[in-house]
Amino acid sequence: MTNKIARAILMDETEIEYVITDNPPKGLMKYTYFTPDKSKVVQFFNSKEDAESPKVRERLEKIVGIYNPTLLPQDGGALGGNQQTVEYFDKLFCWPMALVKSPEFGVVCPAYPKKFFFGSDSVKAGFNLNLQGKDKKSKWFTSTVSKYLSDFEKGNLQKMLCISIALARAVRRLHAAGLAHSDLSSNNVLIDPQSGSCVIIDIDTLVVPNLFPPEVAGTKGYIAPEVLETINLDFEDPKRKLPNVKTDLFALPVLIYEYIFKRHPLMGPKFHSPIVEEDDFLSFGPEALFIENPTDKSNRPEDLKITIHDLGPHLEKLFLKAFVDGLHNPQERPTANAWERALVKTWDLLQPCSNPQCPEGWFVLYNIKNPVCPYCGQEIPQKDVMHLRLMKPVSGWRGHWQSSGEINLYDQMPLFIWHFLANTFPDEKVQDRAMKAYISHQNGEWYLINRNLEGMLSPKGNLVPAGKAVHLQKGEFFPSNNKPNALLLEILSGA
Amino acid sequence: MQSYARRLPVYLLLDCSGSMSGEPIEAVNQGVKVLIDELKNDPQALETAYLSIITFDSKAQQIAPLTELMTINVPEMTASGCTALGEALYLLKECIRQEVRPNTKEYKGDWKPLIFLLTDGCPTDMEIFDKEVQDLSSLHAANIIACAAGSSANTTFLKRITNNVLMMNTLSAGDMASFFDWVTSSIKVSSTSLNENPGASFQTPPPPEGFTVIP
Numbered sequence: 210m211t212n213k214i215a216r217a218i219l220m221d222e223t224e225i226e227y228v229i230t231d232n233p234p235k236g237l238m239k240y241t242y243f244t245p246d247k248s249k250v251v252q253f254f255n256s257k258e259d260a261e262s263p264k265v266r267e268r269l270e271k272i273v274g275i276y277n278p279t280l281l282p283q284d285g286g287a288l289g290g291n292q293q294t295v296e297y298f299d300k301l302f303c304w305p306m307a308l309v310k311s312p313e314f315g316v317v318c319p320a321y322p323k324k325f326f327f328g329s330d331s332v333k334a335g336f337n338l339n340l341q342g343k344d345k346k347s348k349w350f351t352s353t354v355s356k357y358l359s360d361f362e363k364g365n366l367q368k369m370l371c372i373s374i375a376l377a378r379a380v381r382r383l384h385a386a387g388l389a390h391s392d393l394s395s396n397n398v399l400i401d402p403q404s405g406s407c408v409i410i411d412i413d414t415l416v417v418p419n420l421f422p423p424e425v426a427g428t429k430g431y432i433a434p435e436v437l438e439t440i441n442l443d444f445e446d447p448k449r450k451l452p453n454v455k456t457d458l459f460a461l462p463v464l465i466y467e468y469i470f471k472r473h474p475l476m477g478p479k480f481h482s483p484i485v486e487e488d489d490f491l492s493f494g495p496e497a498l499f500i501e502n503p504t505d506k507s508n509r510p511e512d513l514k515i516t517i518h519d520l521g522p523h524l525e526k527l528f529l530k531a532f533v534d535g536l537h538n539p540q541e542r543p544t545a546n547a548w549e550r551a552l553v554k555t556w557d558l559l560q561p562c563s564n565p566q567c568p569e570g571w572f573v574l575y576n577i578k579n580p581v582c583p584y585c586g587q588e589i590p591q592k593d594v595m596h597l598r599l600m601k602p603v604s605g606w607r608g609h610w611q612s613s614g615e616i617n618l619y620d621q622m623p624l625f626i627w628h629f630l631a632n633t634f635p636d637e638k639v640q641d642r643a644m645k646a647y648i649s650h651q652n653g654e655w656y657l658i659n660r661n662l663e664g665m666l667s668p669k670g671n672l673v674p675a676g677k678a679v680h681l682q683k684g685e686f687f688p689s690n691n692k693p694n695a696l697l698l699e700i701l702s703g704a
Numbered sequence: 705m706q707s708y709a710r711r712l713p714v715y716l717l718l719d720c721s722g723s724m725s726g727e728p729i730e731a732v733n734q735g736v737k738v739l740i741d742e743l744k745n746d747p748q749a750l751e752t753a754y755l756s757i758i759t760f761d762s763k764a765q766q767i768a769p770l771t772e773l774m775t776i777n778v779p780e781m782t783a784s785g786c787t788a789l790g791e792a793l794y795l796l797k798e799c800i801r802q803e804v805r806p807n808t809k810e811y812k813g814d815w816k817p818l819i820f821l822l823t824d825g826c827p828t829d830m831e832i833f834d835k836e837v838q839d840l841s842s843l844h845a846a847n848i849i850a851c852a853a854g855s856s857a858n859t860t861f862l863k864r865i866t867n868n869v870l871m872m873n874t875l876s877a878g879d880m881a882s883f884f885d886w887v888t889s890s891i892k893v894s895s896t897s898l899n900e901n902p903g904a905s906f907q908t909p910p911p912p913e914g915f916t917v918i919p
């Protein structure tokens with residue numbers, strides 16, 4: 210193999226070196242070279258037409274510049290960003306950094322972090338498959354091919370929720386700027402279930418406000434039904450439905466559903482036509498039917514074990530809204546923000562399964578009266594189940610409180626600032642991500658141990674200094690700290 | 705849970721006649737190996753693509769039945785004899801009849817098979833060829849791409865098989881590698897985007913440099 214260093218000139222006249230290799234990795238649109246230190250990639254278009262298209266160029270200029278959430282506003286990035294949010298989104302997106310003008314039009318992107326590439330031990334022993342150095346497309350983890358992967362690569366429900374939260378947050382950020390991804394799919398989202406992280410790649414198909422949309426058809430299984438239904442119409446036909454924010458809001462829950470259940474929400478047994486193409490067109494387009502539709506069960510697999518009901522009320526409600534009410538009615542689809550919130554609330558209800566053989570290791574313990582792991586059938590003894598209901602003050606109504614969530618407690622569970630203060634949400638804007646307190650469960654008793662939360666209060670209203678514990682008992686209801694926006698804690702137990 | 709993923713059957717019809725001996729047949733052997741390895745690296749292709757290989761010299765033979773990529777075993781191919789392309793078409797038809805599953809109420813059928821035909825000559829079993837070409841219409845549910853390799857390949861015959869005919873100028877290892885690389889990309893593209901649109905024709909990536917599309 211011959212490797213040779215070449216130089217590209219960027220739009221701002223600076224130079225970047227890249228290594229020309231014989232068989233550069235090739236996607237559907239572009240091929241890729243790495244910089245000598247492998248920290249960045251330089252990509253060129255497969256087709257001259259794309260490389261020379263003013264539409265592609267104009268779109269990319271906006272994406273690299275004023276729509277870029279990974280660049281500070283003073284450096285030409287998106288408005289409203291600060292050091293913290295820029296660093297945060299830099300982890301969630303593989304966002305184009307610069308445009309190449311010579312030797313031909315191209316794009317410079319950061320290389321994905323190492324954790325998004327398979328290693329030498331990623332494939333289970335005994336399989337003739339070499340994935341070393343290949344990127345971790347979501348599809349590896351959500352389809353039957355995951356059986357070839359080593360167990361440590363596959364993560365669990367907790368990690369998959371973590372990935373889903375990050376993805377919903379990333380999509381929420383795009384949508385907040387009026388951008389639509391337009392081709393969210395298991396090929397364009399890399400995930401690392403081991404660490405619970407994800408990164409969105411191929412940002413150049415974004416739909417940018419007031420610019421001509423990219424002519425992407427999307428990826429099988431992630432194309433919204435209304436887009437597929439009108440795909441035969443001419444691109445300029447007003448009746449043709451093109452990818453937009455609402456179609457992203459179909460693809461996003463498809464991905465979340467796949468991460469959690471390892472199956473596709475529309476792929477069930479329902480038969481539409483003996484002609485395969487027609488059968489697929491109908492089952493992903495005009496006749497699409499959620500496999501867990503509660504009233505029409507004609508697409509429901511007989512052997513469905515874990516269902517959306519097992520995820521608790523927050524996600525069940527959203528999946529029904531997305532795949533029943535909103536499947537053929539884009540206006541009804543939950544926003545990325547709603548997904549982010551519901552996922553975080555569900556995260557707060559996670560329970561480690563006490564069965565060491567449990568295939569998942571975690572489940573959502575949303576019903577304290579029925580604490581059973583759906584994955585292995587393990588029942589959690591009532592004495593080991595406790596919830597905290599978080600109550601926030603109703604503004605303008607002194608002494609009135611409303612629920613702001615419920616958390617399921619387990620031994621060594623960490624608690625953060627958003628568990629103690631109202632109107633604090635664990636997103637990219639939270640500065641303080643350190644653990645504030647944790648739960649200890651010893652001999653059937655529950656304790657809240659203060660690590661470094663200022664002004665923590667006991668049920669009796671006494672100050673609890675760092676290092677000291679509060680004994681939690683069923684039925685108690687008390688402000689968690691002495692700040693004006695402190696959340697009240699109500700202790701619930703099934704016993 | 706039962707899988708509702710469809711299979712994408714892929715048939716490679718490879719010319720192993722005497723004129724392919726030496727570098728060309730070596731390149732075909734190598735090309736098939738690389739193709740399988742490359743497809744295995746793509747999760748979508750690994751899940752959906754099933755591969756079969758039919759070779760033809762003085763007779764046609766299915767050397768690998770339709771098998772998933774993880775377990776397929778392809779014997780070393782050698783080149784000798786003449787070009788029983790007619791017989792190969794007959795065998796292809798029989799294999800598809802037996803191996804490709806129709807879509808029924810009971811189970812998800814396979815996608816339209818993708819067929820890649822590579823030859824460097826012209827059929828030596830004209831009688832059978834004529835009959836089988838007539839009969840190919842029974843395979844209307846398949847996408848066939850034929851590639852004429854080198855200057856002695858006759859594209860007129862291939863045009864009778866399919867409208868998608870490519871011509872590569874030489875039988876060099878480099879051109880052969882490009883051909884298999886292009887077949888690989890075509891299969892990858894098909895496994896993600898094919899059949900979204902019932903009326904649309906089969907889309908392949910643009911052919912590699914030095915290849916011409918025969919109109």
